[in-house]
Amino acid sequence: MGRHSAARELLRSCGAETIDHPGGTLLAHLERVESRLASWDAREDLRLAGLCHAFYGTDGFAESLLPQERRSVLREAIGAEAEELVHFYASCDREFSYDGLADPAGLFRDRFTGEEYAPTARQREDFAELTAANELDLAAVNAEFHAQWGGPLMRLFTRWRTHLTEPAFKAARDLLTLDGPERRAFLRGLERGEVRTGVVSSIENFGVFVDLGGVDGMINVAELSWYHIDALTDVVRVGEELRVEVLDIDLDRERIALSRKALLPDPYLELARTIEGRVVTGPVTKVVPFGVFVRVADAGIAGLLHHDHLDGRRPSEGEELRVEVVEVDLVRRRISLGPA
Numbered sequence: 001m002g003r004h005s006a007a008r009e010l011l012r013s014c015g016a017e018t019i020d021h022p023g024g025t026l027l028a029h030l031e032r033v034e035s036r037l038a039s040w041d042a043r044e045d046l047r048l049a050g051l052c053h054a055f056y057g058t059d060g061f062a063e064s065l066l067p068q069e070r071r072s073v074l075r076e077a078i079g080a081e082a083e084e085l086v087h088f089y090a091s092c093d094r095e096f097s098y099d100g101l102a103d104p105a106g107l108f109r110d111r112f113t114g115e116e117y118a119p120t121a122r123q124r125e126d127f128a129e130l131t132a133a134n135e136l137d138l139a140a141v142n143a144e145f146h147a148q149w150g151g152p153l154m155r156l157f158t159r160w161r162t163h164l165t166e167p168a169f170k171a172a173r174d175l176l177t178l179d180g181p182e183r184r185a186f187l188r189g190l191e192r193g194e195v196r197t198g199v200v201s202s203i204e205n206f207g208v209f210v211d212l213g214g215v216d217g218m219i220n221v222a223e224l225s226w227y228h229i230d231a232l233t234d235v236v237r238v239g240e241e242l243r244v245e246v247l248d249i250d251l252d253r254e255r256i257a258l259s260r261k262a263l264l265p266d267p268y269l270e271l272a273r274t275i276e277g278r279v280v281t282g283p284v285t286k287v288v289p290f291g292v293f294v295r296v297a298d299a300g301i302a303g304l305l306h307h308d309h310l311d312g313r314r315p316s317e318g319e320e321l322r323v324e325v326v327e328v329d330l331v332r333r334r335i336s337l338g339p340a
Contacts, residue, residue: 003044004034006077007051014065016054021061022145023138026054032141036133040167046126048078049085050133056090059111064090068112088123089130101128102159102239128163136175150176151213158199158211159239178214183254186215190249190256195263200240203232210242210258217256219244224260226267228300236260271297271335272328279340281322284315294321294337303335 008031011017016027023029034051042050055074057064066074068087075083093109096116100106101124107116108123119127135153139146154176161169178186190196198210198217208219225235236242248257275296282295285302292315293302305323315321322340329336 003048003078003082004051007048010074010077011052011065014055016065019063022142024141026063029137030054032137033130033133036137036171037129040129040133040165040171042129042165045079045082045085046129048082049089049126050130052078052082052086053089053130053134055086058090059092059094085126085130088119089127092127098156102163125163128157128160129165129168132157132160132164132168132172136171139175146176150178154211154214155197155199155241158201159241161201161239176214183215184251186213187249187251187254187256190246192246192248194246195243196246196258197241197243198258200236200238200242203236203238205232208232208236208260210244212256215256217244217246217258219258219260223247223258223262226261226264267297267301268328268330268333271301271325272330275325276328277325279322279324281320284317284319284321287315287317292321294323296323296325296335296337301335303337305337305339309337309339 011027011030016030017025019026021029023032030051030053033053034047037047037050052074054061054063055065056068056071071083071087074086078086091110091112093111096109097107100108101119104121104124105118108119109116135149139150139153154172157164157169157172157176164172196212196217198212200208201211201216202209207221208224209216210219221229221232224232229235242260243263244258244260245262246256247259247262250256280296282302284292285295285300286293289307291304291306291308291310294305295302303323303325305321323337324340325335326338327336
């Protein structure tokens with residue numbers, strides 16, 4: 001008898017086809033999870049783990065089919081690797097473990113023993129893929145579940161994107177991205193100035209897209225940071241959770257403008273308090289016909305030293321100059337410099 005047949009026979013003998021589940025009967029749900037993993041071209045042991053993932057119960061579905069002291073029964077039916085995956089998935093303390101899954105050093109807590117440890121990269125990938133297959137099946141067949149958990153799941157899978165295969169993440173986007181009336185209702189529920197938590201879904205040359213729970217908003221480059229940015233990936237990464245402020249909602253084009261910068265301290269306020277009227281030394285960052293820009297603070301903030309103050313000199317980029325910070329203009333966001 002093959003392992004899949006042995007697994008189904010064991011499931012039936014344990015009553016899986018008579019146990020109610022948010023996805024119908026437990027057996028029907030498990031078979032769909034296995035089928036979904038197969039459609040993503042998952043290896044056989046992961047497919048078997050999907051079919052059997054509820055044998056020891058989970059943090060979200062407490063009823064178990066086998067006590068843990070009988071793990072050998074399942075191991076004999078589906079093999080050691082698949083059974084280990086089932087036990088690993090069942091052991092997850094979700095509230096503790098989900099946040100750290102995308103971090104290579106993030107810890108996982110075993111809800112059976114209380115042990116905390118860092119899973120391997122393979123374990124993280126398998127767990128993410130199995131979770132996606134499990135939760136997406138529920139969202140596909142249970143409208144109430146989809147309405148309540150679709151947004152949080154999309155943010156979760158966006159955070160886990162680096163651990164999900166392309167077919168799995170595409171399936172999540174296709175199923176959980178809001179459209180039609182749901183999308184418009186989401187947009188109408190937003191208000192300018194409110195703060196939301198989202199997850200970076202993609203990074204483009206012109207800005208960063210942030211998933212707010214089934215709907216993406218965009219942070220324009222200028223709204224990402226108060227400082228000059230050479231590469232957007234120096235500031236954010238795909239899968240990172242961000243707090244953002246809603247700047248604008250365009251209901252006609254169904255677009256959301258967001259800002260990360262708005263929630264960060266304004267460095268010009270600090271500069272006005274700390275260096276205005278003082279003498280500082282910094283490198284020339286740019287030479288222009290009307291003068292030179294000199295860096296006066298970290299992260300590239302520079303002020304203008306007008307050519308009238310250079311006495312005919314032409315400093316080159318990188319040259320250190322000693323200057324006085326004459327004015328920090330908070331309205332025009334400019335710093336005027338003078339000779340020290």
